[in-house]
Amino acid sequence: MGLGVIDSPAFSLEGTVAEVFYKKGLPKVVLLKTATGTVWIKLEKSLRRELAQPPKVGDRLRLEGTISDKYDGWVKQYKASHLEFVATAQPPAAKRSQFCRVLICQKSSCCRRGAKELWQELEAQQLPIALKATGCMGECKRGPAVVILPHKKRLTRANAQQIRELVCSPEA
Numbered sequence: 396m397g398l399g400v401i402d403s404p405a406f407s408l409e410g411t412v413a414e415v416f417y418k419k420g421l422p423k424v425v426l427l428k429t430a431t432g433t434v435w436i437k438l439e440k441s442l443r444r445e446l447a448q449p450p451k452v453g454d455r456l457r458l459e460g461t462i463s464d465k466y467d468g469w470v471k472q473y474k475a476s477h478l479e480f481v482a483t484a485q486p487p488a489a490k491r492s493q494f495c496r497v498l499i500c501q502k503s504s505c506c507r508r509g510a511k512e513l514w515q516e517l518e519a520q521q522l523p524i525a526l527k528a529t530g531c532m533g534e535c536k537r538g539p540a541v542v543i544l545p546h547k548k549r550l551t552r553a554n555a556q557q558i559r560e561l562v563c564s565p566e567a
């Protein structure tokens with residue numbers, strides 16, 4: 396009997412999205428809470444590009460793909476080639492969303508520190524917020540500088556996860 400190529404085992408998991416990480420505006424890794432635990436699942440590049448809508452926290456998904464023996468840094472070896480929305484998360488209450496505005500400095504120092512990518516990432520996540528570009532807020536070395544209204548929360552070195560948590564919190 397000759398040596399054959401061993402196929403990677405397949406997986407099919409259903410669960411709720413606890414986190415989504417983006418690269419270049421596309422969802423790259425999903426943290427899925429399943430009945431048996433939490434799993435990091437990387438989305439294949441072709442899948443990322445063909446998604447009509449990005450998954451967001453609270454969505455219920457079924458992900459299928461293969462489990463590779465390789466580890467890629469902090470990402471576990473689950474790689475999905477198929478994604479199906481079982482149920483989508485309800486957006487935060489309309490009353491709350493009307494008032495959430497995220498001001499992001501779009502001047503050069505903040506842009507060098509990721510302000511444009513932050514903007515794209517927030518747009519791609521389709522959060523119920525209004526994005527607004529601003530001028531310099533005097534936090535140039537600690538950009539991207541962000542202010543969240545109405546509660547006037549100022550952020551430096553802001554990232555999409557912080558912003559999402561703030562605008563989706565009950566106090567927002």
Ligand code: FES
Pocket residue numbers: 500501502503504505530531532533534535536538540
């Ligand atoms: S350039 Fe963004 S705070 Fe100054």
